[in-house]
């Protein structure tokens with residue numbers, strides 16, 4: 001039986017993002033509600049014209065009180081039948097899952113969401129499925145940690161179990177440094193994991209999943225590893241891999257096994273992998289969201305697929321109606337982003353016709369290039385990264401908070 005009343009989608013967004021999701025959900029015929037942070041009330045640019053209503057949660061640095069959020073949404077549900085709850089930012093996944101569990105709304109519950117938010121949980125699950133992960137250990141039992149340090153040669157990476165954007169991640173060179181770092185963490189230790197630092201290149205696969213099937217996936221490779229850029233500065237780059245290349249095939253196959261093992265039913269995922277210099281393809285991290293750092297724009301420029309909009313279509317279809325992904329264009333694309341010492345750096349001086357997008361953000365320079373030729377994208381990225389670095393390059397301390 002077709003649904004008679006229109007579907008109501010409640011989007012949860014502690015940070016402002018995902019306009020294309022909201023627009024598409026509306027286009028698909030849904031009523032669209034947005035629950036966002038009160039601190040964004042005066043400065044936001046949410047697309048009001050597609051929102052049926054907007055609600056604000058009081059926040060402390062964009063974090064909401066979980067009990068208050070459950071109360072607020074339950075209150076809303078007295079008069080509204082909420083059909084879907086969709087978290088637009090990584091930090092909103094747990095909130096959305098808690099709300100779904102409380103209101104008994106379909107979608108990922110708290111157990112599945114944990115595999116997309118908690119780096120320890122996702123590793124354990126991936127390993128169980130026979131996927132290679134860097135040797136790791138939960139920072140919990142000190143005798144086990146000591147044994148790990150004896151068994152696995154340094155350097156290691158000490159990382160928080162749930163945060164993004166290389167925040168709080170540290171490379172650790174020896175045991176002395178490790179115990180000092182753990183001492184500083186005090187009773188926060190158990191929110192961390194320790195793992196072997198794997199020498200290699202870092203890649204990402206961005207996917208659309210519907211009813212546990214990968215309907216679209218595209219593999220890309222970062223220029224320098226994100227940790228190097230986050231800690232050392234310089235230009236961040238990523239580019240779409242050559243279609244049909246052995247690297248691409250390895251990553252797509254690994255990605256398929258990973259998402260199946262982690263149980264993603266429908267939605268989008270940004271997952272990262274390291275191709276180690278030892279020849280092994282390692283799983284690094286995954287998420288059930290659109291990749292940040294303008295990767296969605298890169299993919300749209302090269303393929304025509306807007307991951308936000310497709311995610312909205314997938315959510316509205318909800319396993320009840322068929323979902324067909326639009327045929328992707330097969331162009332190649334590359335993205336570069338750099339901090340800039342100028343407030344509004346002038347990137348119009350770069351006149352290559354392949355430049356299809358320019359970032360408009362204070363103290364940032366960013367470009368996307370698109371070409372039917374894989375090698376041309378590489379060449380352009382190299383030239384432009386060097387010029388942007390010379391013209392705008394700024395070295396700033398590593399970020400302490402996400403999204404700034």
Ligand SMILES: Nc1ncnc2c1ncn2[C@@H]1O[C@H](COP(=O)(O)OP(=O)(O)O)[C@@H](O)[C@H]1O
Pocket residue numbers: 134157159163164165166167169195196197198199202225226227228272274284285
């Ligand atoms: N085990 C590892 N070996 C080598 N590099 C790593 C390892 N873990 C993380 N990194 C580096 O740190 C970056 C961020 O780590 P990641 O686990 O992706 O966390 P997030 O992106 O959420 O901050 C990676 O892109 C990579 O450059």
Ligand SMILES: [Mg+2]
Pocket residue numbers: 165166226272285
């Ligand atoms: Mg990462």
